[in-house]
Amino acid sequence: MLPFLLRRILIALPTILLISLFVFAMQKLLPGDPLLVLAGEERDPEMLALLREKYRLNDPIWRQYLAWIGNALQGDLGISLRTNQPVTELMLQKLPVTIQLAIMSMIFALVIGIPAGILSAVKKGTVTDYVANIIALSGLSIPNFWLGIMLILLVSVKWQLLPASGYVPLSEGAWESIRTMLMPSFVLGTALAATLMRHTRSSMLSVLSADYVRTARAKGLAERVVILKHALRNALTPIVTLSALLFGELVAGAVLTEQIFTIPGFGKLVVDAVFNRDYAVVQGIVLVTAVGFIFMNLFADAMYFVLNPRLRGQ
């Protein structure tokens, strides 16, 4: 297992480098001059020249890139053009927020999605199956921002049960923190639950028609044991990959949900940074996100070993 993972990590490195190069180039290709916005409404020429100098925008692009990647390798991702805060500090502020949101959303997604998928596979063709499918389809179709606003209006404005938006760090009270995150993670979680449910269903269906399941039934095992022990365990492998990727997406930022609930996470940071052409921040986030994604993939691979004993020998 270990050599396999090491090999995967080595393959990941050039991927990360390529991604950083790509993002760097893409940003420079964007039309418009961010400094015209940054220099202030008067667009003072002296200020413009100074900012170009300060952020090395007069250098050839390859040199700008080398300077950036050189610093990045030493852990310095530069400073935000907009707020002068170091990018690493900005991200360290956001990362716990986003991870908390991602974990809570994932819990919603898993707790709802997987049982619903199993149920609808086992009861294939019955009313239960159809209802579950319709619910899943709605979950996929209802836009997050709409559901978010509806929840705010109902739960916060009308019933005054939960804070409408904002964020309280875990360190300032776990309960308050979870309360502020309930609605956004529910919104995100239900959408993901729908995806998970449909994948669990199809995966379960294919496993349920496999020979060993028939054998298991034939030898008189209880249906519950057949489903949970024999079928589910085999059906889970693709679900694990999917969950890991979905989690990666959550960490990369749930832009709309963060915007609606004013959660200061990665998504909001990157969107604001793109609009403000805050080069250093965009580059830093993309780099970190790419690393995160690759890590999640590795995690999924590692999970295969846990779930599938046959792989362990390899």
Next chain:
Amino acid sequence: MSYLKTAMITALLGATALGATPGYAKDLRIGLQSDADVLDPDQSRTFVGRIVYASLCDKLVDITPDLEIIPQLATSWTSSDDGTEITMTLREGVVFHDGTPFNAAAVAANIERSQTMEESRRKSELSSIAGTEVTGEYEIKLLLEGPDATLMAQLADRAGMMVSPTAAAAAGADFGLNPVCSGPFSFTERVAQDKIVLTKFDDYWNADAINFDSVTFLPIPDTTVRLANLQSGDIDMLERLAATDLAQAEADASIVVDRAVSLGYQGITFNINNGERGDNPWGNDRRLRQALSYAIDREALNQVVFEGAFAPGNQPFPSSSPWYNSDLPVEGQDLEKARALLAEAGFPDGLDLEVQVPNSTVPLAVMQVVQAMAGQAGINISLTSKEFATLLSDQSAGNYQASQIGWSGRIDPDGNNHQFVTTNGGINDSKFSNARMDELMDAARVGTTVEERKALYDEAIEIMLDDLNRVFLYHVTWIWAYSDNMKGFTPYPDGMIRLEGVTWEE
């Protein structure tokens, strides 16, 4: 589905109701439309940043809602007869948040910082100051290059904000990470895109007028969510309520809505002579621009896009401004005149106009209404929507025919005009040039009395409305909504939230 989710969340959250705490106002929570940029008055450039400064940093002078200059840290000032020296007497007993005393030396250090710090964005605002002379512990002389009628207004904004010289010297350009000023509240904490927390400064010179222990600014970009936060009591006040949410807010008995017409304007800027693209019928013939202006029903525009909440406009300042030329009021739509002007200019069958517009909802809605109105006169407008940074660089490079753009506005009328209409104006993206206009603008800049300056601006506006390198459309109205527990808030045309004298009554 939504019913199901509702039922589920009810079940889930029912138990948490007990944990909900009602908002109490010792900590005032204010919802902002966006996050502030760097919190250094010398480097900052955003509107929301200035809202934070109104609680954090005192200025040498302040304004009244009618734009008169009044004392803040400077208690009085006199100008020498030739207008080249301003002597200021400073408030005694003022200290910065770090304990550094405020005095003439501090003012001198602040002006020097604004003028010389590399990253300072205040250089042009204070360019008329040649030097300072400390003439006493609490008296300072500003030595000017020449008379400058706009200077006091500059000192009523960021250029006049006093930061602690000790903290500024220690932090350099990083001052914004931990700003130290002398305002009613001191800086406590900032989490980007989340909150800025300020705590009451007990040694504030006017501390008795401050009735909040702390104030927290929360950027909440979505207007619907901002209002929902106010209605649920999660925030106590919000700035820039969307005009479309006005009815909902006014219908809520526990919410008070206040407004003030802003100092800025929105309009269409034409390329008159900025590169090759200025050489087109619209840039060459003012009659076409006049025709467009006549084709627009500004009141209808205001009704359709802003529910009538904003102020229709035809000049660089709103009609509520003391500088407005009341001989030239906003006129209604006059399609006949518009068509006649088009015919006179040689386009009896109408012609095309390409307008670039920022790709956000409001500018697009405004221009779509203008497009429909202009169409009635035979002007066929095509809209090119661009992301703001792109729009600005195309505009400054002359790569446009007409551009929907505005200006946030300045206290002094000079700020809304000089740099846009004088031949060498820094942001004269039209490359408009008119010798008489240059004379008037320069004269108004150094004029000593209000009457004298008003006469100059009146004439300048006549020329502006004839030449129309900028066709003015409307003026934004600042709309604040706040809990009815909050008393004593005064709306100002600069859009700031001043907390002096504001109280909270449960």
